[in-house]
Amino acid sequence: MSLPVPSTTAPSAADTVTHPARAVVDLSAIRHNLGVLAAAAPGAQVMAVVKADAYGHGLLPVARAALAGGASWLGVAQLAEALELRAGLDAASTGTSAAALAGTAADGTAAAVRPRILTWLFAPGAPLGRALEADLDLSASAPWAVEEIAAAARATGRTARVHLKVDTGMGRGGARPEAFGDLLDAASRARAEGTVDVVGIWSHLACADEPDSPVTAQQTAVFAAALEQAERAGVRPEVRHLAASSGTLFHPSTHFDLVRPGIAVYGLTPAPGIAGSAQLGLRPAMRLEARLTVVKPAPAGTPLSYGHTARTTTDTYIAVVPLGYGDGVPRAASDRGPVTVAGRRLHVAGRVCMDQVVVDLGPRGAGVREGDVAVLFGDGAAEPSADDWAEACGTINYEIVTRLGARVPRVHVDPEARP
Numbered sequence: 001m002s003l004p005v006p007s008t009t010a011p012s013a014a015d016t017v018t019h020p021a022r023a024v025v026d027l028s029a030i031r032h033n034l035g036v037l038a039a040a041a042p043g044a045q046v047m048a049v050v051k052a053d054a055y056g057h058g059l060l061p062v063a064r065a066a067l068a069g070g071a072s073w074l075g076v077a078q079l080a081e082a083l084e085l086r087a088g089l090d091a092a093s094t095g096t097s098a099a100a101l102a103g104t105a106a107d108g109t110a111a112a113v114r115p116r117i118l119t120w121l122f123a124p125g126a127p128l129g130r131a132l133e134a135d136l137d138l139s140a141s142a143p144w145a146v147e148e149i150a151a152a153a154r155a156t157g158r159t160a161r162v163h164l165k166v167d168t169g170m171g172r173g174g175a176r177p178e179a180f181g182d183l184l185d186a187a188s189r190a191r192a193e194g195t196v197d198v199v200g201i202w203s204h205l206a207c208a209d210e211p212d213s214p215v216t217a218q219q220t221a222v223f224a225a226a227l228e229q230a231e232r233a234g235v236r237p238e239v240r241h242l243a244a245s246s247g248t249l250f251h252p253s254t255h256f257d258l259v260r261p262g263i264a265v266y267g268l269t270p271a272p273g274i275a276g277s278a279q280l281g282l283r284p285a286m287r288l289e290a291r292l293t294v295v296k297p298a299p300a301g302t303p304l305s306y307g308h309t310a311r312t313t314t315d316t317y318i319a320v321v322p323l324g325y326g327d328g329v330p331r332a333a334s335d336r337g338p339v340t341v342a343g344r345r346l347h348v349a350g351r352v353c354m355d356q357v358v359v360d361l362g363p364r365g366a367g368v369r370e371g372d373v374a375v376l377f378g379d380g381a382a383e384p385s386a387d388d389w390a391e392a393c394g395t396i397n398y399e400i401v402t403r404l405g406a407r408v409p410r411v412h413v414d415p416e417a418r419p
């Protein structure tokens with residue numbers, strides 16, 4: 001084997017101090033995507049769903065960018081996420097007192113309004129008093145939840161803002177339609193004692209990413225019936241909401257007063273079978289990249305990585321990309337996950353390890369150096385997309401970005417920031 005050994009080079013643009021990989025998150029793309037979503041649902045408010053660390057993109061920077069982009073609500077699943085979000089946003093509002101954030105400054109003038117935060121997953125016994133003190137909106141799917149919220153309101157002296165959830169056909173959270181009357185009754189009792197305001201009625205769509213499915217229309221009809229039932233019970237919520245990204249982008253009849261997009265906020269299509277990100281006008285916000293730690297020649301027939309599932313077929317160069325399943329790279333990407341190095345589309349060769357993957361650079365790899373940047377996914381044009389990874393791994397783009405581990409530094413950039 002006579003291939004020369006490439007030498008190392010100076011640090012590249014992806015230089016990081018303690019981890020040779022990073023996820024670069026473009027906050028201007030987040031703002032742009034909010035604009036696309038708002039335009040898709042004119043007349044509706046937008047709740048940016050930022051659960052699971054903003055789908056792996058970094059909770060607080062993304063939440064702030066989403067608000068700057070036009071979201072007036074933020075949504076998270078778990079109470080802990082909501083508390084972290086409120087504390088982080090409040091801390092960033094330097095010089096703004098809690099009273100001012102609540103809507104009225106000490107001198108009586110209008111003041112900065114705190115963004116509304118809805119949280120919808122908690123089990124009995126959760127510290128709901130803390131939720132009320134943090135000015136969170138809470139979801140209730142059953143009478144026990146309303147009763148616990150009311151008890152927390154009594155204990156804290158606050159009135160709770162509650163969104164009643166109806167299961168219109170998702171078959172997950174929410175009161176089934178035949179039990180919605182009981183939920184309304186519990187809410188009406190709490191309203192009567194002044195502990196609860198029913199500010200929302202909501203549900204979630206199961207098949208909005210399948211254009212031909214009749215389920216979306218069926219769920220919308222069940223939702224409309226639940227709204228009428230609430231109206232008859234004297235409950236008139238401030239917001240009715242049903243649509244996530246697919247509903248927002250593909251089903252205008254599901255928009256109501258508020259839409260709750262998640263994946264599209266991050267520039268990823270909720271339905272690659274219907275339209276890709278670019279077709280929808282969305283800009284993927286995250287690029288996962290790493291600096292090569294090893295580049296070396298490998299003769300034809302060299303076995304690669306654990307289990308020797310791959311072998312080089314020619315005299316070639318191989319490179320080590322320092323990202324593995326310990327960083328959230330799915331092991332299912334073994335032998336297939338796409339990787340771009342020096343503008344060339346390659347793929348993972350052999351098994352994904354905990355901390356690294358191997359890429360066969362081919363005989364032309366002679367020009368590649370340690371420290372050069374490999375991109376696993378990014379814009380979906382010159383770089384592979386999260387959808388390419390999802391397809392390679394038999395999963396969805398949601399899982400590709402959300403499972404990215406805490407070990408990978410998130411670097412937030414804002415190329416279109418106003419000076």
Ligand SMILES: Cc1ncc(COP(=O)(O)O)c(C=O)c1O
Nearest residue numbers: 049204244245260261262263270
């Ligand atoms: C209740 C609820 N609303 C909205 C969303 C956002 O969904 P998507 O990411 O498909 O827009 C989710 C995410 O799963 C959700 O659970």
